[in-house]
Amino acid sequence: MAGRRRGGDGARPCPACGTPTLAQWVGTTAALHATVDLPGPDEPRPWAAALLHRTPNNLIWCLPRPRYGPLRLRWTHARHPPDCPHQHLTSHTCTPAPTTLF
Numbered sequence: 533m534a535g536r537r538r539g540g541d542g543a544r545p546c547p548a549c550g551t552p553t554l555a556q557w558v559g560t561t562a563a564l565h566a567t568v569d570l571p572g573p574d575e576p577r578p579w580a581a582a583l584l585h586r587t588p589n590n591l592i593w594c595l596p597r598p599r600y601g602p603l604r605l606r607w608t609h610a611r612h613p614p615d616c617p618h619q620h621l622t623s624h625t626c627t628p629a630p631t632t633l634f
């Protein structure tokens with residue numbers, strides 16, 4: 533088990549735009565580093581809605597919310613149960629706040 537960082541759930545704001553994100557390695561055999569937008573724990577993120585945003589370069593991650601312990605993104609597959617109650621997240625798309633330089 534990866535328990536190097538204790539006391540946190542792994543969430544951190546994007547350094548560029550400040551959006552709450554969760555970044556971690558996902559998978560056991562072929563790990564992929566994922567950074568996803570992290571919605572509030574009560575925001576519904578149904579699987580069907582996430583499917584609309586799926587592209588070959590934008591996978592969908594399943595995020596169970598354990599009552600205790602760190603958040604762990606889970607790899608999803610084509611046969612992910614459509615009624616899965618967890619949050620389903622796509623990669624963070626960085627949209628830095630516009631500056632007044634231009």
Ligand SMILES: [Zn+2]
Pocket residue numbers: 579594595612616617618619620
């Ligand atoms: Zn799921």
Ligand SMILES: [Zn+2]
Pocket residue numbers: 546547548549550551624625626627628
């Ligand atoms: Zn960002």
